[in-house]
Amino acid sequence: MAQREFAAAWQRQPKWIASRTLVSVGPNATLIRGDLDVFVRDLKATVDGELDVAGPELAVAVAPRRDECRLQCRP
16 A cells, blocks of 8 residues: 555656657656756756756766755666
């Protein structure tokens, strides 16, 4: 039961996905194209909360903004 509740809560959360190869993403998700630094800056200006970053390349890309957001890096 706890897993279903977690899954339901996770699905409700907005997601932003940075990918060089994807052409589409699932529901409640936005595919990031273009300048990642500009996107992160705009995102932090409009959305409250933390960014959960998965993947070493993405973590390196957003590391310069680490003073503005808490990065949780996962492989």
